[in-house]
Amino acid sequence: MPRTRRRSRRQDPEVVRLRGAALDAAAAGLFVFPVKPGEKLPAVPRHAARHCRQRGICADGHQGWEQRATRDRAQIYAWWSGQPRFNVGIACGPSGIVVIDLDTSTDPLPDWGGATTGREVLDQLAARHSGELTDTYSTRTPTHGEHLYYRMPAGLELHNTTQGLSGSLGPLIDTRAWGGMAVGAGSVRPEGAYIVAEHGQITELPDWLATLLTPAPPPQRPAAVALPTRRANAYVAAILRDEVGQVAAAQAGSRQSTLYFTAYRLGRLVGGGELEADHVAALLREAAAGHIRDDAFGPDQANDAIARGLHKGAEDPRYIDEHTSTRDDDTADAGP
Incomplete structure (x- = not known):
């Protein structure tokens, strides 16, 4: 056989x-x-x-x-x-x-x-x-x-x-x-x-x-900032307007990185309970809409930059109220 x-x-x-x-x-x-x-x-x-x-x-x-x-x-x-x-x-x-x-x-x-x-x-x-x-x-x-x-x-x-x-x-x-x-x-x-x-x-x-x-030695941290709750709310709103404005005004060659690091900074406030993640993401997508092109900087890249930045920022929460303080080293460890 x-x-x-x-x-x-x-x-x-x-x-x-x-x-x-x-x-x-x-x-x-x-x-x-x-x-x-x-x-x-x-x-x-x-x-x-x-x-x-x-x-x-x-x-x-x-x-x-x-x-x-x-x-x-x-x-x-x-x-x-x-x-x-x-x-x-x-x-x-x-x-x-x-x-x-x-x-x-x-x-x-x-x-x-x-x-x-x-x-x-x-x-x-x-x-x-x-x-x-x-x-x-x-x-x-x-x-x-x-x-x-x-x-x-x-x-x-x-x-x-x-x-x-x-x-x-x-x-x-x-x-x-x-x-x-x-x-x-x-x-x-x-x-x-x-x-x-x-x-x-x-x-x-x-x-x-x-x-x-080779990075320069880190600067000394500024003195802590504490704000009453009402002033803190206005302060957060001003931060949000400024950050979203930076995304809208970003120049070619830095749009994706600007979007990521803006999401990171706002993600810190999300982590601290000062902002809602979905609201921030919607504002950032709207601000970036004028830059999005299918070839160089598409919607998938924009959404990924926003998601990664918010996630990374939330790992390092930032609180603004009468009990806790803020920090100004927003991008000290923000690498994607």
């Missing part, structure tokens, strides 16, 4: 390709983790350490995407072994790297000689600080931006910066370090693929950039 040949299960070639990209990144010394298919959001738990219930995968300690990132081949094979088609995330902190994220804009920046790309702004920064941009491994994003990979200098523990905020390099430039991630080469989104732009080694972050990215 003839023997029946067992059919081997053929793996999805796209999953195999993405697994190869993850293995290549790990072989280059980078810590990887799965990212949702077609997106740039982690596919592993994203809950904050302070909200971790110490159960399941977190039974022995909090395990978010940054903690679970790995170079272990067996784990990479386990993550990229079937559906879904995970993109490749790079955990910058554990990998010991700083990624400079250079965006693009359709609106010229008058203060930067009409620049429309983060690369042009970075080149001007280098000239202003008599610095050089050493050749290093880099990728091109599906939206025509660039990711420049640099090794974090020994002894430095850099964190993320966001364009338009204190500590940032300039418009159209974000940086990712501890607490930050980059989507790796080979990953795909509806707009296209992340491709290697510059092959070779990841070189050390130039000194002048390291200096600019």
Whole structure:
């Protein structure tokens, strides 16, 4: 009787390709983790350490995407072994790297000689600080931006910066370090693929950039402010009007970050019971409506920025009444 040949299960070639990209990144010394298919959001738990219930995968300690990132081949094979088609995330902190994220804009920046790309702004920064941009491994994003990979200098523990905020390099430039991630080469989104732009080694972050990215010592906290309840209500209303106005007036290149950090600051008041989350979210969506375009800044991005900002802010409540005080360090730990 003839023997029946067992059919081997053929793996999805796209999953195999993405697994190869993850293995290549790990072989280059980078810590990887799965990212949702077609997106740039982690596919592993994203809950904050302070909200971790110490159960399941977190039974022995909090395990978010940054903690679970790995170079272990067996784990990479386990993550990229079937559906879904995970993109490749790079955990910058554990990998010991700083990624400079250079965006693009359709609106010229008058203060930067009409620049429309983060690369042009970075080149001007280098000239202003008599610095050089050493050749290093880099990728091109599906939206025509660039990711420049640099090794974090020994002894430095850099964190993320966001364009338009204190500590940032300039418009159209974000940086990712501890607490930050980059989507790796080979990953795909509806707009296209992340491709290697510059092959070779990841070189050390130039000194002048390291200096600019090293945060200044935190300022002394201002004296506490206490207000009677009636005045506090008026004060909160004034804050709300001012913050919503900033979103409506935000300039190209900083609209998404302005929306996020405004949501964060108002989220602190939501956490303190001073405002209602649904009301704040509706006002922010209305203020941002004039900026929303399907290509550069769509409704999904706006809603995500609002939701993340409100959630992050609520973790650090701000109270305004006759019993408790306010703080002015609203963006001290607001990184997305």
